[in-house]
Amino acid sequence: MKTKDQTIELLETIAKLLELKGENLFRIRAYTNTCRALETFSGNFQLAATNNELGDLNGIGEAIAKKISEYVVTGKLEYFEKLQAEFPDTIFELFELQGLGGKKIKALYDHLQIKAIIDLEAACKDGRVAKLPGFGVRTVANLLQAIEQRRKHSGRFLLGDANIWSNEMLDHLRQHSDVSQISAAGSLRRGKETIGDLDLLVATRNPAGIIEHFLVSNLIDHVLAHGDTKASVLLKSGIQTDIRVVANHEFPFALVYFTGSKEHNVVLRSRALQSGWTLNEYRLDPEPATRKDPKPIPTISTEADLYCALGLSYIPPELRENHGEIDAAEKGELPKLIEWQNLRGTFHNHTNASDGRNTLEEMAAAAQDLGFDYLGIADHSKSSFQAHGLNEQQLLKQVEAIQTLNKTFGPNFQLFAGVECDILKDGTLDFPNEILSQLDYVVASVHASFTLPEKEMTSRIIRAMQNPYVTILGHPTGRLLLSREPYQVDLTEVIKAAADTKTVIELNANPRRLDLDWRFWKFAKEQGVRCAINPDAHSAGGLQDLWFGIQMARKGWLTRADVINCFPLDQIRKFLGQKREAVESQPR
DNA sequence: GCCGTTTTCGGCCCGACTGTTTTCAGTCG
Numbered sequence: 001m002k003t004k005d006q007t008i009e010l011l012e013t014i015a016k017l018l019e020l021k022g023e024n025l026f027r028i029r030a031y032t033n034t035c036r037a038l039e040t041f042s043g044n045f046q047l048a049a050t051n052n053e054l055g056d057l058n059g060i061g062e063a064i065a066k067k068i069s070e071y072v073v074t075g076k077l078e079y080f081e082k083l084q085a086e087f088p089d090t091i092f093e094l095f096e097l098q099g100l101g102g103k104k105i106k107a108l109y110d111h112l113q114i115k116a117i118i119d120l121e122a123a124c125k126d127g128r129v130a131k132l133p134g135f136g137v138r139t140v141a142n143l144l145q146a147i148e149q150r151r152k153h154s155g156r157f158l159l160g161d162a163n164i165w166s167n168e169m170l171d172h173l174r175q176h177s178d179v180s181q182i183s184a185a186g187s188l189r190r191g192k193e194t195i196g197d198l199d200l201l202v203a204t205r206n207p208a209g210i211i212e213h214f215l216v217s218n219l220i221d222h223v224l225a226h227g228d229t230k231a232s233v234l235l236k237s238g239i240q241t242d243i244r245v246v247a248n249h250e251f252p253f254a255l256v257y258f259t260g261s262k263e264h265n266v267v268l269r270s271r272a273l274q275s276g277w278t279l280n281e282y283r284l285d286p287e288p289a290t291r292k293d294p295k296p297i298p299t300i301s302t303e304a305d306l307y308c309a310l311g312l313s314y315i316p317p318e319l320r321e322n323h324g325e326i327d328a329a330e331k332g333e334l335p336k337l338i339e340w341q342n343l344r345g346t347f348h349n350h351t352n353a354s355d356g357r358n359t360l361e362e363m364a365a366a367a368q369d370l371g372f373d374y375l376g377i378a379d380h381s382k383s384s385f386q387a388h389g390l391n392e393q394q395l396l397k398q399v400e401a402i403q404t405l406n407k408t409f410g411p412n413f414q415l416f417a418g419v420e421c422d423i424l425k426d427g428t429l430d431f432p433n434e435i436l437s438q439l440d441y442v443v444a445s446v447h448a449s450f451t452l453p454e455k456e457m458t459s460r461i462i463r464a465m466q467n468p469y470v471t472i473l474g475h476p477t478g479r480l481l482l483s484r485e486p487y488q489v490d491l492t493e494v495i496k497a498a499a500d501t502k503t504v505i506e507l508n509a510n511p512r513r514l515d516l517d518w519r520f521w522k523f524a525k526e527q528g529v530r531c532a533i534n535p536d537a538h539s540a541g542g543l544q545d546l547w548f549g550i551q552m553a554r555k556g557w558l559t560r561a562d563v564i565n566c567f568p569l570d571q572i573r574k575f576l577g578q579k580r581e582a583v584e585s586q587p588r
Numbered sequence: 589g590c591c592g593t594t595t596t597c598g599g600c601c602c603g604a605c606t607g608t609t610t611t612c613a614g615t616c617g
Contacts, residue, residue: 026599029590029600033590059590060590061590062589062590101616103614134608135608138607138608139607139608142606186617199617225606227604230605244604260617262601268601269602273600273601280601280602282603
C-alpha cells in the first residue's frame with residue numbers, strides 16, 4: 001500500500017512530466033490541484049483510495065481518482081511508468097534552475113540530449129546551447145548564473161531567517177519618502193514554514209524612484225531583472241527578492257495578488273468572473289467579452305473590501321492556501337484565529353540548569369516583560385546527556401527553587417515546575433511516576449532512537465501519552481526543517497491517542513521545528529485535541545519565537561479556545577491537574 | 589483533467605519581464 005505522501009510525490013512528478021511533454025496547462029493543473037486537495041485530506045487515505053472515493057473531493061475527478069486507487073493498491077501506476085520512460089530521472093533537477101521551464105528543458109533534451117545540470121553546463125560553455133532556436137548568448141549567460149546560484153544555495157530558507165531579511169529590506173525601502181504603503185507579501189506573509197523567495201510590495205506615486213532606491217540596497221548581491229514596476233534581485237544571504245510597485249488605489253488588489261497563494265488567487269479570479277468581472281493585481285474590471293451584465297463594481301480600499309466584493313468574509317493571509325478557506329469564508333464560517341495578545345504564558349522553556357543560557361529568575365523576568373501571567377520551566381531529563389539533562393535530585397531541587405521564587409511574585413504571576421522528559425525507546429519515561437507527580441506538568445519528547453520503524457515509533461509515543469502524568473507531547477515528529485526529516489510515525493494515530501488520553505500536543509514554535517506541522521491541526525482540533533504553543537526557549541530572547549508558533553497555529557485554523565496557553569492563570573492551574581486527577585483519586 | 593445558478597462541451601486567472609524575435613513564446617509569480 002502506498003501512502004498519501006508517496007501519492008502526492010507521484011502526482012507532482014506526473015505534472016512535471018506533462019509539462020515536459022508540452023501538455024495542456026489545465027490538465028497539468030488538475031494534477032497539482034489534486035496534490036493540494038490531498039495535503040489537507042484528514043480521512044483514512046488508503047481506505048478512501050481503495051474504495052475509489054477520492055473523486056468526491058473538490059478538484060479530484062474520476063480519472064485521477066482511478067489512477068490514485070491503482071497506485072495505492074498495486075503500488076504501481078501504468079500511466080506513470082509509460083510517461084516516465086520518455087525522460088531520464090535526472091531531468092527533474094533542471095526545473096530547479098531559474099529561467100528554465102518545461103518547454104526549454106524539452107528543447108534541450110530533444111536537440112542536445114541534455115538530461116542533467118552537468119550536461120547543461122558543458123553545453124552552455126561549448127556554445128551548443130546558444131545555437132538552439134529560441135536560445136541565445138544572453139540565455140546562456142543567465143543559465144550559467146542560475147547553475148552557480150543553485151550550487152551556492154539550497155533554494156529554501158527558514159521562516160525565521162527570511163523574516164529577518166525581509167524586515168531589513170522593508171526598513172531600507174521605508175527610508176524613501178515616497179513610500180505611502182508597504183508590506184511583505186508572498187509565502188512569508190502567509191506564514192509558510194519555509195520560504196523560497198521574498199516578495200515586497202510598495203504603494204507610491206513615484207514607482208521609478210522606489211525601484212531605483214530598492215536596487216541600491218547594500219544587502220543585494222546582484223540584480224536578476226528590473227523594469228518600471230517590478231524588480232528581482234538576489235540578496236547576499238542567497239534569497240531571491242522580488243519587489244512590486246503600484247499606485248495607492250491599487251494596493252489592496254496588489255497585496256491580495258502578491259500574497260497568494262497562487263491556487264487561492266486562481267479561485268478568487270474565477271469567482272470574479274462569475275460576477276462578470278475580471279480581477280488582476282490592479283483592479284476589478286468588467287469582463288470584456290461579457291456574456292452577462294456585470295454587477296456594479298464596488299469601491300475597494302482594503303483587502304477586506306475586495307473579499308467582501310467577491311461574496312467572502314475577510315480571509316487572513318495564513319489561511320490563503322486553497323485548503324477550504326474559500327468555502328468557509330463564503331458561508332461565514334471562518335474561525336476567529338488566535339492572536340499574540342491572547343497568549344497568557346507558555347510551557348516548554350529551558351534554563352541554564354540544563355542547556356539554556358539564562359537563569360530561572362531571568363526567564364521569569366522575560367515572561368513578565370512580555371505581559372505573561374505564567375511561565376513553565378521544562379529542562380531536559382537525565383537521558384539527554386548532550387543537553388546536560390537533570391537527574392532526580394537536581395530536578396527536585398529546581399522544583400524547590402521555583403516554589404521559593406513563586407513566593408516573591410504577586411498573585412498575578414507564577415512559574416510552573418515541569419520537565420521535558422525523554423520518551424525512552426520502549427515508550428516508558430526517563431523518570432518514575434513518583435518524581436513526575438511532584439511536578440506541575442510534564443512535556444514528553446523523543447530525543448533518541450529516531451530510526452525506529454513507524455509502527456514501533458507510533459506505539460512508543462502512544463504509550464508515553466498513556467502515562468497520566470504526561471501533560472504535553474513535545475515536538476511530535478522531531479523534524480528539523482531543511483536539515484532532518486521527521487521520524488516515521490503515524491500522526492493520525494498519535495492524534496487520536498492524544499484525544500483519548502487527554503494529552504495536549506505541542507506546537508513547537510522554534511523556527512527550525514514548527515512541529516506539529518500546521519497541516520494537521522485542523523484534524524487534531526476536530527478530534528478535540530488541545531494545543532500548547534511552546535517556544536522551546538533556550539534563552540530569554542527565545543520566547544520571541546512564540547510569534548512563529550502563533551502564525552502556525554493560525555495556519556492550522558486554531559482559535560484561543562484551542563490553545564491552552566491562552567487560558568488565564570486560574571483556569572490553567574486547574575487544567576494542568578485534570579489528566580492525573582483521575583489516577584490520583586483512585587485508592588492505591 | 590475538471591466542472592456546471594446560461595454549459596455534459598467548452599471553457600478554464602492574469603500580467604510583467606526577458607530574450608529572441610520582427611510580433612511573440614517562455615517563464616515566473
